[in-house]
Amino acid sequence: MGPEVDDPTTSAAAAPPERPAPTARVGAVGSAGSALRSLLRTREASIVGVLVASVLGASLMVDGFATGRNAGFLILDVTAIALIALPMTLVIITGEIDLSVASTLGLTSAVMGQLWVAGLPLEAIVPLCVLLGSALGALNGLLVTVAGLPSLAVTIGSMAMYRGLAYVVLGDRAVADFPFSWTGGATARLPGTDVPWIALLIAVLAVVFGILLHATPVGRSLYAIGSNDEATRFSGISVRWTKLWLFVVSGTVAAGAGVFWTLQYGSARADNAFGLELSVVAAVLLGGVSIFGGRGALVGVLAGVLLLGTIRNALMLADVSSDVLDIVTGLLLVVSVVLPTTLARVRERRPRPAPPS
Template sequence: MAPDIGAPAAGTAPSGPRPPGTRPALRRVLAARETSVIGALLVSVLAASLFVEGFASGRNGGFLVLDIACIALIALPMTLVVITGEIDLSVASTLGLTSAAMGQLWVMGVPLETIVPLCLVLGAVLGAVNGVLVTVVGLPSLAVTIGTMAMYRGLAYVVLGDRAVADFPFSWTGGATARLPGTDVPWVALLIAGLAVVFGVVLHATPVGRALYAIGSNDEAGRFSGIAVRATKMWLFTVSGAVAALAGVFWTLQYGSARADNASGLELSVVAAVLLGGVSIFGGSGTLLGVVGGVLLLGTVRNALQLADVSSDVLSIVTGLLLVVSVVLPNALARIREWRRRPAAPPART
């Protein structure tokens, strides 16, 4: 029988456009925001190892983990909050108020075994206040958390004033910065990794995570599809406050000092890390892997600059610059892709 003229030759791929969904997996991976973040992290680590003295040492690696520990802890629930289209700018003030309460309770003679759970409850209550104002009263989270950011910081000064409480037992302060046996890795890295796994599973492998993305894309449509939008956001703000309080406990023990001004401005670094990791400020997209990469990238850049004796003012400028880039760059790339998809204008008739 004569071969079909229209059939492709044996061993060759059929010609013509590919059907939807056949885009190679490798291309999708390379195009993902997380890939660019991890790539930038690897380049930063390599450059810092080559040009910054002492960066590649195990001892400095341990200090880097301790330096980003509180940012990493707070960034985990912040990721979920931002994916729903909300934001919590009160986290650093929650940390500061927790630290102040911790110091005041210690001065009053309360044992640390009791203080720590009380501080976690305090953080959850502070987060719940944000949640009520956003979900029940219906106020925008940006305005609410700017207000509570100032209010919680003011309360921290009311609780502790300008004092610094620094007589915590060494068994607690030394334990906060202790390394795993035989390594330079602080034990807090295990806590961060464990919480990252929990938040990652919730976000990417449960119906709750799918609901968060749906809320961020269109909360009204999510409500009509049966998602408890208000309750979900309420729990997110509560968890965000509790984890910020946990970071406050760790910060106080790490530096051995409870102060009302602890972690001032830390919310900028947290938001920068989350957005740098690929989470859209408008909600509905982003991954926890990208955020982990963003936290490490931000920490690597800051650590390298500190080793190079760069001033703290420059570090603030770099953090702000990364925040601006993480917001502007995705929108610019989206506009470029949209422009490339537009069909070419037909030639004018003569």
């Protein structure tokens, strides 16, 4: 007999099946866990957590807060802030700022009232007011991009100028005879709910701005401009045109918010939304957007808007005076600027672990 030869089929059947190496699965789980921990450590996650805690605390301690009717009022109360905060987020990410938004809103309201007194229909007044906001934003943008002036100085000046023009247009009068079909429609709720229809518009705009900022080359260019506009300019991106259009969008949205504000309260006044720019900036910075540009996410801004609205709503239900509300808004603005800078300095001074020998 010759030497025995192993039958390959028999050997394969007898051998135990090989088990896949667990390292791939362990690595995937570890990567997912690391990503989750990184997400939970972000500023946006922290703001969402504070928002949830604030809502729960207000629901337990403030009578009338945890009702559908109050939730509807809260949404209406932050509508103008939420609308203006969307383009403001993009502006601040590029390292600029627009402090004229509330005055643009007030001037839009004054012009809206004056045109209504002059006999124009609202169907013509609304688009004219929105175009006015675009022109006001373009003026800011041209002074910043073409004249090379700092946006902080430009928009402080235009803030005073636009508010002064509002008083020139309408004076101390109030126009309050708008048709109910418009004023009632501005605050109408979705059928069978306490949710105002404007919440849907805010959600749609938030999705549009979110996609633009986080999922397009335009959004990446905005972060690049905020981080280093000179390097971005050398890469072929038109920094001037980008910033100019951002100011145009900011003015346009502020004018649209002015139209809604006028119809929501049924009154066109030159002092409408006075000081609202501080609430907008506070909400944006509270949501994790860096005042120095180059960092931030829209989800954090929306959480910041709701957090600011929740705190103000709870304090109003607790019969806290409006002066205290202004103090709280200012305090949140200071904290949103000082806290990130302080934490960054602490991390820089923290001793780094020595490399393994």
